Amino acid sequence: MRLDKGETLAIVGESGCGKTVVGWSILRLIEPTSGEILFKGLNIMNLRGKRYGELKRKMQIIFQNADSSLDPRMSVRNLITEPFRANRIFFNGDTIRELMEKVDLNEELLERYPHELSGGQRQRIGVARAIALKPELIVADEPASSLDFSVQAQILYLLKKIQRDYGVSYLFISHNLNIVRMMADRIAVMNMGKIVEMGRTEDIFERSAHPYTQALLSAIPAIGSDRRKRIILKGEMPSQSEIPKGCRFHTRCPLKKRICETTIPTTTEISSGHCVSCHLVCDTG
Amino acid sequence: MAASLLEIRDLNVKFRTDAGLVDACNGIDLMIRERESLCLIGESGCGKSVVALAILNLLPENAIISGEVIFKGRDLLNLNEKEMRGVRGNEISMIFEQPGTCLNPVFPIGDQIAEALRIHEHLRKNEAKEKAVELMVHVGISPQRYGEYPHQFSGGMQQRVMIAMALAFRPSIIVADEPTTSLDLITQAQILDLLKKVSQENNISLFLITHDLGVVWEMCDSLAVMYAGEIVERAPIYEFFHSPMHPYSKALLGSISKSGFHPIGGSVPNLTDLLDGCRFHPRCDKCSDICKKLRPKMTYFSTRGVRCHHYSA
Structure with missing residues (x-):
């Protein structure tokens, strides 16, 4: 970074x-x-x-x-x-x-x-x-x-x-x-020792692409938000000494696909200065 | 509207200390209805935990308490220690901020949950174990972890254990003192979600103490704002966030808003040496002469109340 x-x-x-x-x-x-x-x-x-x-x-x-x-x-x-x-x-x-x-x-x-x-x-x-x-x-x-x-x-x-x-x-x-x-001005989102998404503050808050970022954002107890619309992650963060194969977030990811369990995602720049490493984003973009 | 379950009337708590008399709670009036969740919000040192401890008669020896805490027709402040033990846990449970310090480090988690069941409900060992496992599943802990020790649990999981214990006797109220303050955001969301779920499923009222306005919004039906030992505003949640009345409430909501930081100037008054008049007046931007001289009374409107001269008639 x-x-x-x-x-x-x-x-x-x-x-x-x-x-x-x-x-x-x-x-x-x-x-x-x-x-x-x-x-x-x-x-x-x-x-x-x-x-x-x-x-x-x-x-x-x-x-x-x-x-x-x-x-x-x-x-x-x-x-x-x-x-x-x-x-x-x-x-x-x-x-x-x-x-x-x-x-x-x-x-x-x-x-x-x-x-x-x-x-x-x-x-x-x-x-x-x-x-x-x-x-x-x-x-x-x-x-x-x-x-x-x-x-x-x-x-x-x-x-x-x-x-x-x-x-x-x-x-x-x-x-x-x-x-x-x-x-x-800019934010880097980290999960289990890796940066999973990075971009300008408004990119992260308004156009977040990584499921982990989205879960983090929805966990903010924000005043005025819809109380029911929340992503609650299941389970605990895995131990840093037993890092999961593939994407490190896959054990808790609500949108997990088969590829996430085996392959480490690469980082893609989805717009100027806004980088994400997630298989779901690479597929569509 | 549901019936009142717990009513605090004119609660005053003072502590005798070397530095003099500390006026920790002054004229607290609160009511929690059945199935309602009420939140008490305020800065550290404003006396919110003192209110919680007073309800359960857990204040230290140097506290001077007056007032009434009416629960199901009885004044809890008049009960003796033995009667009080029947209320604690059975009728009113408490969850603390630091779950790690509330668990015994040398006993397995499951046994600690079962121990409470054996003592309070006189269950036999295997019955208690069965019930403990049931509770663990209910709060989302795998039964395989029955034999593990507190240090093997993360903060969030420890807090789940505390919730399991709090639920063990189907209390009517859970008092939760900053239950998620020591947890991070993702875990906080999980724990708040769990607390809300279990209280709704079991018809338990929630008395939540926090300093996080976001948590209040997520969890509560109504709230009371505390400042320097006094309740300065009481309101249903939507009305409060839509139109806060007390200058302190307004400043709180404004201090971290999308438009930037607007810190409240000055600092919390010293509770051993309180000024005359309104306790908030040195930090208030609407302070007038009367505020410096006369302590304001609570003025009630239809659903809410505020302690400020600018609203009294």
């Missing part, structure tokens, strides 16, 4: 489908088994030492769980200046003030510790740490899913504002399609 400058690409899928693994691989928090990751044209898999360090500054992450990703023994001041210290970059009071202002936190909080903050404030610290070094790519791994809805909206609004101000790109990992719809 590809992520352009200033763009938001969302990866959606069930828990355990591998969305976080993709995000972490990009930052090499997990070392990928094989493949290439190009950041501004450079294959980061081959970079080492100082050059990698410089590049890495441009890529940051916001973790899902702000409670466990902040060191409980560090004050807010230490937490938000850690990126500077770790990279030996100069900072002063103005830098701190500016950063706190960017994430709408009061300066009074600087001497507090994580346990004294609310979930929303903690996540704002997470955002401040991520944007401190002015990165060009931020991997946002379920940045709001542990938060309440009104706080969720505040954090997402903040992320949008930061994107507008800095032109940063987001790889936005989420299982909440309502949120993804508002955040993303």
Whole structure:
């Protein structure tokens, strides 16, 4: 997949489908088994030492769980200046003030510790740490899913504002399609470690072609939708250690054909930038 | 209209804590009819789980409770522990948010379902096992998994186990406190579908607690919105989504809408140190002088009620 400058690409899928693994691989928090990751044209898999360090500054992450990703023994001041210290970059009071202002936190909080903050404030610290070094790519791994809805909206609004101000790109990992719809320019749908459909947000929401995407969309408890018209998938996701033959979704697919059990589907571009890997789509298109 | 099954009247719950008295629930009035599904919605810390726990008399020792919880003509708050045990599970069942923490990790799933049957209905071992298998099939768990342990079940499957246990004694009400919050979308759809199916088939009323407006829409006939320990609005589902009345309800519905994010400014008030007047006034865009001074009363219209000065006569 590809992520352009200033763009938001969302990866959606069930828990355990591998969305976080993709995000972490990009930052090499997990070392990928094989493949290439190009950041501004450079294959980061081959970079080492100082050059990698410089590049890495441009890529940051916001973790899902702000409670466990902040060191409980560090004050807010230490937490938000850690990126500077770790990279030996100069900072002063103005830098701190500016950063706190960017994430709408009061300066009074600087001497507090994580346990004294609310979930929303903690996540704002997470955002401040991520944007401190002015990165060009931020991997946002379920940045709001542990938060309440009104706080969720505040954090997402903040992320949008930061994107507008800095032109940063987001790889936005989420299982909440309502949120993804508002955040993303493009969406990649993942099932069992594979991207099954990718396209612009309106392609996915209005012209989804893969049965898995359609099931995901119909699972959104959307207000105003017809309560009865729902695709409920039967059964559980198979184990990642016993991946089914053929199409990985065939065990749960409501539209399964014989070919799906034996042959892995190829990816077809059904319209500009809208790719699907499903036998049913290849047949008709 | 069906008869009322459970009625909560002027329920107040305060907690004694080191930080002072926490005013968790204030003047809660709610009613659940037979076969109705009622939803209580609100942010974390607004006191919605406290209401659920108060119904079943499961609040901790430091709680000061007043009011009435009338269920089939009896006030549950006046029952002693032994009488209450006869209500819990038999008449009112509860499903919690984290099914994993409610199951015993060292006993097989099937035995845990059967254990409840043996204790409550005094069934013999093989009778209980038969009934447990029946319940497992009913909620969509293969009987072959009878001997498996909780850690071998996914979150969704664990929640099915909890539903099986909740159904074991044909209760009249199931109280479900955020039953799908820890599950992902596909599993959530499966579990909600199951809950709806079993409650309709067995004529069970559902008291659902959630913070997800989408879930409310899917599941409920009517809802109550809670803010800082108070019910601020009660309405049938279609009327609520069509025309929310309370400024908080409006802000909730507007906070994530198709037109983008409109977060509600400010944050939830501290329940140990509440301001005078309406509890929502510091965050309300329609706040006027009276809102800062006087606590609004619930104003009732034909099918709905709202706690806001802007609607009182």
